[in-house]
Amino acid sequence: MRALLLIAPLLIFVLVTFVSPIVDMLFRSVENGIVTEILPHSTSALKDWNSERDELPGEAVFRGLYVDMVIAVKRRQHTRVGSRLNYEAAGIASVFRKTGRSLRKVDVDAFVRHFTDLHPDWENRAFWEGVFSDPAAAGVLPNSSRTFDAWSQDFAKPEDPVPEDFVYVALAGELRGLDASDLSGFGQPYAGMLAEAARTIGRLDEISLKQEFLQLDSEWSAATLWKTIKIFSPPLTEAYFLNAVDMKKGIEGVERKSEAERIYLVIFGRTFVMSVTITLACIFLGYPVAYFLARLPLRKANLFLILVLLPFWTSLLVRTSAWKVLLQQEGVINDILVAVGIVDDSARLVMINNQFGTIVAMTHILLPFMILPLFSVMKTIPPDFVRAAKSLGADAFTAFRRVYFPQSLPGIGAGSVLVFILAIGYYITPELVGGIKGTFISNRIAYHISTSLNWGLAAALGTLLLMAVLLLYWVYDRIVGIDNVKLG
Amino acid sequence: MAAGTNTAPAEGFVRFESVQKSYDGIALVVKDLNLSIGKGEFLTMLGPSGSGKTTCLLMLAGFETATHGDILLGGRPINNIPPHKRGIGMVFQNYALFPHMSVAENLAFPLEVRSIDKDERENKVRRALEMVQMGGFEGRRPSQLSGGQQQRIALARALVFEPDLVLMDEPLGALDKQLREHMQFEIKHLHERLGVTVVYVTHDQTEALTMSDRVAVFDDGIIQQLAPPDQLYEAPENSFVAQFIGENNTLTGIVEAINGDLATVRLDSGDRFQALPVNVNAVGDRTRVSIRPERVETDSRRLPAGAHRISAEVLEFIYMGDVFRTRLKVAGNEEFIVKTRNAPDQTRQVPGSTIEIGWLPEDCRALDA
CATH class of the missing domain: 3.40.50.300 (P-loop containing nucleotide triphosphate hydrolases)
Structure with a gap:
């Protein structure tokens, strides 16, 4: 227990800064509560709507939409749900924005009058408070209670004598279809008053909020819009993951996206291939260096090791920018090649803002992660092994191939795992020197986090990346064995 | 071979x-x-x-x-x-x-x-x-x-x-x-x-x-x-070889005379005895005389004629099973070791007592200092 106390600061730090963001990311990749949260009335009314038939939802849905929109506009949330739905069907965001702007134009006086004409108490705030503080209210009139509570707690000023219009609309919508027996749970005089209002509620059927909305934006008549809202009302969704593998949850179920929209599988594949290339390049360049260092006396080896580590003390941005200076078409390398005459001035090499640039710059940046584990493994290989092989008759190459190399494999394994996992999630360098063709999946993730603000998709892409790494790790463990990996 | x-x-x-x-x-x-x-x-x-x-x-x-x-x-x-x-x-x-x-x-x-x-x-x-x-x-x-x-x-x-x-x-x-x-x-x-x-x-x-x-x-x-x-x-x-191979007692002194096969050595303590000159060349050279611990006799009755006799103080007696190991102070050297076979007629020395020990000249090798 005391040992636990010792590590507690680190443990808490790791939990807060590492584990919880990952859990949050995993959750965000399927989380979809926003639609039902902001549009509770519309989505619950939409449950009764048959999306198979190509007709618009009924008046009940539009009444719910009105209440939802009024509250959402007051809370400035209508654009959020709009952008969320926009990920699934382009154009929805503007419908919500436009509707929110002109929602005032919707005429709902008839709803207010329906109640106030019955009895003047319906113009009395205390009476309304009585209705919704009744124990039966939450059970029989859940939507109206919620709406009234929202109004009285969030929007009403203490001196406001009458509820706002949308509260009347909510109650009218909910009373439709209820009769006196449903309302008998209320105490008097509320039960009677509600029953009276319910009995004559049919009079409001001739008022069409649907028409009002269609006038605000004709897009509300599009069945796909409503189907999209209905499909994405459940609190959990697989849509982000489908999107991340170039598929979508269409109206007829899961399907592949159109050719032009498929990008993520290509980027995943590119990320993988380029990471493998970078890892191989690091092995190829790092192995001889580590071999050289491991054979030096310790003092000299430490000196050279500082040279290997030197890049770590230079800012990543500086190192990447240096590659820009070197590789660009008017850059150092091209200038030299042209000056020497190897390359014609009109045919300068394109070495940056493509995959080549990314591979070169990232190999340079990740090389120490290959050299260090290789060096530490090679240092533990006693020189006697190679000597023994030679004394047994093996020439230098055979001794290396049969004896030294197999024993340095754990170092290659450790370095490869390190470099590959770092490479596959790399962001800054491909962003700066990758252009369009040389970017990684992490650049897409960053785009969705900071530009398109589609965090769900970013989380799904990130989750897939995490899964890919874990899967590779597992495969690696099965083939090579993680026990064979030595970091030092 | x-x-x-x-x-x-x-x-x-x-x-x-x-x-x-x-x-x-x-x-x-x-x-x-x-x-x-x-x-x-x-x-x-x-x-x-x-x-x-x-x-x-x-x-x-x-x-x-x-x-x-x-x-x-x-x-x-x-x-x-x-x-x-x-x-x-x-x-x-x-x-x-x-x-x-x-x-x-x-x-x-x-x-x-x-x-x-x-x-x-x-x-x-x-x-x-x-x-x-x-x-x-x-x-x-x-x-x-x-x-x-x-x-x-x-x-x-x-x-x-x-x-x-x-x-x-x-x-x-x-x-x-x-x-x-x-x-x-x-x-x-x-x-x-x-x-x-x-x-x-x-x-x-x-x-x-x-x-x-x-x-x-x-x-x-x-x-x-x-x-x-x-x-x-x-x-x-x-x-070097004498010290490196096996156990050895060393007494340091000066070569006083060399007469054919034997040299006379005067120890720093003043004792004189004869030893085989191995790599000492001239009279007046400093020398280290080496004597193997098992070639020293602690029982004066058994000392043959011609043996050099010297008195020694017993400092320590160690029973090692097959042999006894006795540490003596001889001519100022407190690390003088004698090994005797564990036999029924062997005496077990008592620390503090003074005994007479001896060795033959041919078991003493006068070496470089």
Whole structure:
């Protein structure tokens, strides 16, 4: 227990800064509560709507939409749900924005009058408070209670004598279809008053909020819009993951996206291939260096090791920018090649803002992660092994191939795992020197986090990346064995 | 075999001719080494660490090049022959068994690189394993074997390709005492049976005395004495060898006279006695007289005529089972050790008492100071 106390600061730090963001990311990749949260009335009314038939939802849905929109506009949330739905069907965001702007134009006086004409108490705030503080209210009139509570707690000023219009609309919508027996749970005089209002509620059927909305934006008549809202009302969704593998949850179920929209599988594949290339390049360049260092006396080896580590003390941005200076078409390398005459001035090499640039710059940046584990493994290989092989008759190459190399494999394994996992999630360098063709999946993730603000998709892409790494790790463990990996 | 002679065979199988070695170009690690090793001989290079013995072995194996001089193998200079073409078997201190190969693969390795076909290879591997009593261990990994077993495999691997010369670099250093003694005999018997030439490096003098035909005692890059074990022990040629081989009592003094075979030595305490002059040349030289602990008689009644008698104070008596070990103060030296066999008629000395001890002049060797 005391040992636990010792590590507690680190443990808490790791939990807060590492584990919880990952859990949050995993959750965000399927989380979809926003639609039902902001549009509770519309989505619950939409449950009764048959999306198979190509007709618009009924008046009940539009009444719910009105209440939802009024509250959402007051809370400035209508654009959020709009952008969320926009990920699934382009154009929805503007419908919500436009509707929110002109929602005032919707005429709902008839709803207010329906109640106030019955009895003047319906113009009395205390009476309304009585209705919704009744124990039966939450059970029989859940939507109206919620709406009234929202109004009285969030929007009403203490001196406001009458509820706002949308509260009347909510109650009218909910009373439709209820009769006196449903309302008998209320105490008097509320039960009677509600029953009276319910009995004559049919009079409001001739008022069409649907028409009002269609006038605000004709897009509300599009069945796909409503189907999209209905499909994405459940609190959990697989849509982000489908999107991340170039598929979508269409109206007829899961399907592949159109050719032009498929990008993520290509980027995943590119990320993988380029990471493998970078890892191989690091092995190829790092192995001889580590071999050289491991054979030096310790003092000299430490000196050279500082040279290997030197890049770590230079800012990543500086190192990447240096590659820009070197590789660009008017850059150092091209200038030299042209000056020497190897390359014609009109045919300068394109070495940056493509995959080549990314591979070169990232190999340079990740090389120490290959050299260090290789060096530490090679240092533990006693020189006697190679000597023994030679004394047994093996020439230098055979001794290396049969004896030294197999024993340095754990170092290659450790370095490869390190470099590959770092490479596959790399962001800054491909962003700066990758252009369009040389970017990684992490650049897409960053785009969705900071530009398109589609965090769900970013989380799904990130989750897939995490899964890919874990899967590779597992495969690696099965083939090579993680026990064979030595970091030092 | 060359055992028992001080003179090396005229045409040695292995010969070092004026070999020098320096790592930094300034200090010589090996200074003008001349050594001839006969075919089938078991020669041990013995010395403290840093004495140059391992460097000699590495030069012979080809892992270090001589700065000066020639090394000949079977009459042929091998200075420019790379290690893998020398055909010399070598056993390393840490065994150097390849950890990623099984026992059989380790043994087959020297045969494989010599392109010996599979059937013969398997035959030889099996015979080599039987030779070191490790039959049935073919499939094991070195890490699954005990230290002694690894040692046997290393030995088998160095012998499996039938080299004429096997080098061993402190091969028993990592084993515990009992196993080490057992392996000493096994290596010795193997050597006798196969007739292979062995050059063995150790800093353990018991090991050197037990196993070798001849021992070369190294110090400071020079062979201090090259002799069979019995001569080395009984007739050390200088103080270093006397001190290094076995236990020894030293009394320091000045040579007063040299009369033919005997020299008279006056100790710093004033005592005078006679000793064999070994490498003292002139009267007046300082000398260290060496006397083996078992050549000192503590029972004055048994001292033969002509023995030098001297009184000694008993400081300590240690019962060691087979022998008694008595520490005395003799002529000012408080570390004077006497070893007596545990026999019924032996006296157990009482610390604090003064006794008379003595020794024969021929057991005293007057050496350089």
